[in-house]
Amino acid sequence: MDVTFLLDTATEAARAVGPRLRAAFRSRPAVSTKRDFHDPVTEHDRAAEETIRAVIDARTPYSTIVGEEGGTTGSGDLVWYVDPIDGTANFAAGLPFFCVSIAVAHRGELVAGIVYDPVREDEFTATTQGAWCNGDPLSSAGATRDREAMLLSSYPTPRDLDVDGEQALRRYSRFVTSFSAVRKPGSAALKLAHVAAGWADAAYGTRSNPWDVAAGALLVRRAGGVYLGDPLVKGDYLAHVGGFDLSASVLAEVAPP
Template identity: 60%
Template sequence: MNADVPDSRELAGIAELAARTTGDRLRTAFRSRPKVDVKVDFHDPVTEHDRAAEETIREVLAEQTPGSVVVGEEGGVQGGGGHGPGGHGQGRGGSVRWYVDPIDGTANFAVGLPFFCTSIAAVADGELVAGVVYDPIRDDMFTASLDGATCNGEPIRSEGAAGDRTAVLAASYPSARDLAAGDREETLRRYGLLVDAFATLRRPGSAALTLAHVAAGWTDVAYDSSINAYDIAAGLLLVRQAGGTYLPLGGKPGGDDWDAPGYLACVGGFDLAGSAIAEVADLTAQDCPGVFPPVP
């Protein structure tokens, strides 16, 4: 299946359907202080609601696109079985790979902070063609397809600040991993550059929802040095389809943008070349053709 605009719209609709199935459960469980387990370490929490929401999403995707593969945060890679009868989504699901994060921002969800979301993206024949980010507390559905980007059905544009002094930066940097992996003093120095340079710096706690906000023009710049494909695939497409800039960082040459372990995103028209974030993210003209001016 080589996805065209109608195909991508249909996949986006399936992603919306799957995301909405989690809404009632997550709203009901919100601020119930659920029991929290940990995965890699105590910085990586998970609850029963993460697992249950992902299972529900998988069921919907399996029904709508039999034979598709689902890459989920909690359940890993599953699917790719037989094909069902019918048209697109029934007979050609085997060419679709879904990336699912049932609750992006689990730490926020678990303690009652209303900044988390469900993120679902579809890759068809190696192309990222559809994605949704659903905020169940505000009932905001951000949707991207090859036809553009919307929030609750209304087109969105990634427009905002032109430079650091008037911009809001959302960043998880430095994470505990950043501090442990490199020169701690240098990492903190770089963080200080961002605090000094930007009008406001925030650590929202959900990469997917932050990227949706960049796409909508509600946040100007977003930066994360350590993420997974299911965290950002949908948000990546949202930003680009809304006219913003998304740069994958640290990926393998020729690799897929959603598989890169870091990213930098900004609203359209932002002066990335003149921003302090360029130094912190180690950006060069070679890394970002078309963003920086040509080297004389």
């Protein structure tokens, strides 16, 4: 297995949709919804995934593709996880915090991935050998305790409020009062990339899908940070920079096993 070839494939696929997304950005594209009105999708999500699938199919024809828009297709030891636009609500509204996320696993182990920010042209890449941003090695380092740290989290989501009610609000209150800053920028993949780069100190999310977090999880781990949760199974995740004291953090109460 050539991880360089796999990363090159992911990079080619991600960059192939960059021009389309930049051209459509801030055009206020028409939005439809999937699960509910909090879950938007545009024609660009679907078209971008089709382009990405075409690149992957051409370069690794004997593989499985799991995409947010197109579901699961194909079969093989290689499994690709594709989110053509992670942060669709931001993209549709004109907020420049969204990305393309592509990761590949071989027999259940993540081996390569990219989180590509087409607005800033930031290319976060990772393999089993390391993690990079625009070719420069990443080092996930930053604050060691809550009061000095920035937390990126979409918690509580509407689903969290439905399930946990007042408990979710009390937990969010603890986050806000414990951390130096809490931000809800959207896009799990890009949040994880920023933790991998040391541009933020922690990220937390609930009920995330593999296409949301697989590439970001690999980035964090290969950059020397910590990612908790199974990125290949729908569920909660917690990531933080290396050296952060999770045991003394308010996040310890939500840390996945």
